[in-house]
Amino acid sequence: MRSVRHVGGSVVNGIWRLGYASRFFVLTLLKSPVSFRRFHQLTMREVYFTGVLSLIIIVVSGLFVGMVLALQGYETLQKYGSSEAVGTLVALSLVRELGPVVAALLFASRAGSAMTAEIGLMKATEQISAMEMMAVDPIARVIGPRFWGGVISMPLLAAMFSAVGVFGGYLIAVVLIGVDDGAFWSQMQAAVDWRQDVLNGVIKSCVFGVAVTAIALFEGYDAPPTAEGVSGATTRTVVTSSLAILGLDFILTAFMFTGV
Amino acid sequence: MDRTIIDLWVGIFVAAGVVALMVLALKVGNASTINLSESYTIYAEFDNIGGLKVRAPVKSSGVVVGRVAEIQFDPRKYVAKVALRVDRRYEFPADTIASVLTSGLLGEQYVGLDVGGDTVVLKDGHTLKKTQSAVVLEKLIGQFLYGKAAEGGNSK
Incomplete structure (x- = not known):
């Protein structure tokens, strides 16, 4: 009997939180014009913190993911005598899937967790209440710039991840293994379509950017104002946004790449 | 002063x-190869297109000159109507023959254009008069077996 009550309670609580999160998200969008007009300098600062400081991990991971894809792909393709197709394999998997998804996962753990911890601590040390006292809207001043900073950075980071990954694949396949240079690029160009593949990858990363940033900001804003609460919220950010990325990726892929 | 440094980094990042x-x-994708705005559409009617897909290449002498834009079934003539979007740089005579071919043994299917000798060139919206359908493997095997059986009957 008690377990039934517990399950019911957690379901109701989850739906309640979802509603609160949706209202928070809509409020952020509504206050965005104010954030842009008055706090654009802060938005720049957030692009710096979430985008520029994530560059190293994104570029290094992209390079290694591309190199590993080329190594593994070459092993298998070489058996069928089509080792030149390794370029197609690397480019298509990076541009369509791995670029947006892995970059978003890294972004969630590198930038999303930091955002949650920052806002959670601002709340715990009552900086947010202080802003309200001074008639400064915390949604427009704190949340809006961070949201747009994350949304702007994410597609750019994913594009860099894919581009560097293709370069890593080129390094392994052409420079190290010795696949023909011209065939590598021409097969890749014949297979990768600008609209179908590249643009859809960018759309995916935009959606992931919105999801990750919104989850991170909400978890921070909703965190209980204690040390334990902030640490729990940070963990939840990484777990929830990773699950959201994978779930959204499945839905977007089903829409984008199967309806031929 | 601090702000300008951040602006610089953000600028570098966005660039x-x-x-x-x-x-x-441009390098990975094929946005540079065929400009869709500078192309014209011609139509070809096939009895059977096999496994031809939209966006399959249109080749002449092995060179990609366009893409398959649309595939429709004509319910009155019972044929497949294929729209071919061809690069405007290339002009083809009106008696060009379109055929559905396969690149390699297991490769993708594409439309091959065999150029005729007419002096009139194809314009936007024209329909090709002569086409050659895709080879369906089952029919080919069926014909082969039928031929063998007929041969066996004659030799008796």
């Missing part, structure tokens, strides 16, 4: 992102 997108579009 690098845009460069990455350009690389993906």
Whole structure:
């Protein structure tokens, strides 16, 4: 009997939180014009913190993911005598899937967790209440710039991840293994379509950017104002946004790449 | 002073992102090869298109000159009507023959254009008069077996 009550309670609580999160998200969008007009300098600062400081991990991971894809792909393709197709394999998997998804996962753990911890601590040390006292809207001043900073950075980071990954694949396949240079690029160009593949990858990363940033900001804003609460919220950010990325990726892929 | 340094880094970051997108579009993708705005559409009617897909290449002498834009079934003539979007740089005579071919043994299917000798060139919206359908493997095997059986009957 008690377990039934517990399950019911957690379901109701989850739906309640979802509603609160949706209202928070809509409020952020509504206050965005104010954030842009008055706090654009802060938005720049957030692009710096979430985008520029994530560059190293994104570029290094992209390079290694591309190199590993080329190594593994070459092993298998070489058996069928089509080792030149390794370029197609690397480019298509990076541009369509791995670029947006892995970059978003890294972004969630590198930038999303930091955002949650920052806002959670601002709340715990009552900086947010202080802003309200001074008639400064915390949604427009704190949340809006961070949201747009994350949304702007994410597609750019994913594009860099894919581009560097293709370069890593080129390094392994052409420079190290010795696949023909011209065939590598021409097969890749014949297979990768600008609209179908590249643009859809960018759309995916935009959606992931919105999801990750919104989850991170909400978890921070909703965190209980204690040390334990902030640490729990940070963990939840990484777990929830990773699950959201994978779930959204499945839905977007089903829409984008199967309806031929 | 601090702000300008951040602005510089953000500028570098955004520029690098845009460069990455350009690389993906031009070097990895094929945005540069065929410009869809400078193309014209011709139609071809096939009895059977086999496994031809939209966006399959249109080749002449092995060179990609366009893409398959649309495939429709004509319910009155019972044929497949295929729209071919061809690069405007290339002009083909009106008696050009379109055929559905396969690249390699297991490769993708494409439309091959065999050029005729007419002096009139194809214009936007024209329909090709002569086409050759895709080879369906089952029919080919069926014909082969039928031929063998007929041969066996004659030799008796």
